[in-house]
Amino acid sequence: MALDQQAAQPxxxxxERTGIWLVFxxxxxxxxxxxxxxxxxxxxxxxxxxxxxxxxxAAFLFAFMLWRDGPRGTLALITSxxxxxxAVALCFATASTSFVVALSHTTVANILLMQAGVPLIxxxxxxxNVLFRRYSGRIQNSMGDVTxxxxxxxxxxxxxxxxxxxx
Numbered sequence: 735m736a737l738d739q740q741a742a743q744p745x746x747x748x749x750e751r752t753g754i755w756l757v758f759x760x761x762x763x764x765x766x767x768x769x770x771x772x773x774x775x776x777x778x779x780x781x782x783x784x785x786x787x788x789x790x791x792a793a794f795l796f797a798f799m800l801w802r803d804g805p806r807g808t809l810a811l812i813t814s815x816x817x818x819x820x821a822v823a824l825c826f827a828t829a830s831t832s833f834v835v836a837l838s839h840t841t842v843a844n845i846l847l848m849q850a851g852v853p854l855i856x857x858x859x860x861x862x863n864v865l866f867r868r869y870s871g872r873i874q875n876s877m878g879d880v881t882x883x884x885x886x887x888x889x890x891x892x893x894x895x896x897x898x899x900x901x
Contacts, residue, residue: 791830
């Protein structure tokens with residue numbers, strides 16, 4: 735068993751190294767997107783820019799999938815997509831379109847600041863949601879106790895009357 739792990743170690747290191755370079759390359763390319771979009775011909779329509787960016791993003795993604803998984807693997811990946819995959823694609827398309835439209839109204843720095851801040855805001859909202867759920871359960875339990883005590887206090891005279899009538 736240890737020999738198998740030792741034999742697989744160079745491949746794991748190479749795979750991790752490849753992944754790191756791919757993430758670095760994609761982050762570098764993404765960071766230059768605003769600069770390139772900013773210096774395009776001002777006569778170009780925003781939607782033409784969105785179309786070109788979408789087309790080339792899809793082309794490079796498809797080429798990468800073909801390179802990594804081959805034609806059959808790529809087809810299997812595409813046919814196995816479910817609703818969450820389409821939701822992620824829709825969110826990415828919305829973010830990319832918003833980026834290009836916003837770029838025509840403000841600076842690259844403002845857009846990148848907003849894009850960097852949105853995940854932090856989402857994390858904060860998630861944390862607040864978790865706290866509200868935790869405390870709302872406690873509040874509901876407390877309200878249930880108050881309601882039970884009030885019900886017992888309201889029904890107590892009726893129970894006493896019924897008990898006296900039976901004697």
